[in-house]
Amino acid sequence: MAAPGSFERPHRPGEHEAALPDDRRSAIRLAALLLFATRGYLATTMADIGAAVGVRGPSLYKHVASKQELLAEIMTGTMARLLAGFQDAISSTDDVREQLRRAVEAHVRYHAQHRFEAFVGNREIANLAQPARDLVLRHRSDYERGLRRLIERGAAEGVFTVRSAQLASYSILDMGIGVAAWYREGGEFSVDQLAYQYGDLALRMVGAAPQRHQSPA
Incomplete structure (x- = not known):
């Protein structure tokens, strides 16, 4: 999934990284x-x-x-899963700080575990035919807007300190999207460790010092 204004990543996943x-x-x-x-x-x-x-x-x-049908299925499916993950994250608590952390963790986990979908979603939007293209673009806007409203609410409650909620949401989303370009299982961090640390980064980005919890092992 690409945030508005996001850039194409140069990395291409290996051709034999998944079994059919x-x-x-x-x-x-x-x-x-x-x-x-x-x-x-x-x-x-x-x-x-x-x-x-x-x-x-x-x-x-x-x-x-057709292959266009396959592209549409891949890209609309990606957005449906991202939106569902966001809703699950913010529905699991009423605390806006924790909602942001959990939403970011869900975003990062998806991009770490679905790198092919993320790469195709970033690069192939121009080749997606209507009406699927408009649907994907609308879902991308909904996804970004959901995160932005969360940041705006946190600012209104005095939990976050941020000049532009929109700029913060774009930055957080693009930061998470970048995980798809470099993350590999078996590296320095597990998916849970990575997601937790990105949650910390997102909280700092909106001016909220992360609460001290035990980081996943």
């Missing part, structure tokens, strides 16, 4: 995701996707109508 599932429709979607991430949407053909799952010619079209 057994379900044929899911396997086709995942193969398309991997190819869109590594080769780009325009450079990927339906024949490429079919070859990746061992399905040739007309048989592929029994499962999916």
Whole structure:
């Protein structure tokens, strides 16, 4: 997911970083995701996707109508999961400081664990046809606006000190999106450790000193 004004990341995920599932429709979607991430949407053909799952010619079209359908499914699905994660995060507490932390943690976890979706979502919006493009753009705006309103509420309550809630929301979202470019499992930080530390960074960004909790091991 890209925040408004976000930039394209140069990193491309490795082509063989995910195994295809057994379900044929899911396997086709995942193969398309991997190819869109590594080769780009325009450079990927339906024949490429079919070859990746061992399905040739007309048989592929029994499962999916076009690669545009696959791109739309990937990108709208990404936004649906991000929005659901945000709502779950802010619904789990009434404390605005903790709501912001949990929303940021959900944002970071998604981008650490769904790097292919994040990469495709950042790069391929121009190749997404209508009406799916408008839907994704509207969902992106809703996502950013939800975070911004949270920051505005915290400022109104005297919990946050920030000159521009919009600039803060853009910065926090883009900071989390960047995780998709570099995070790898087995590195210095676990996903939980990473998410917690990004929560601290976000709280500092809005002028709220993080409360002292035990960081995940």
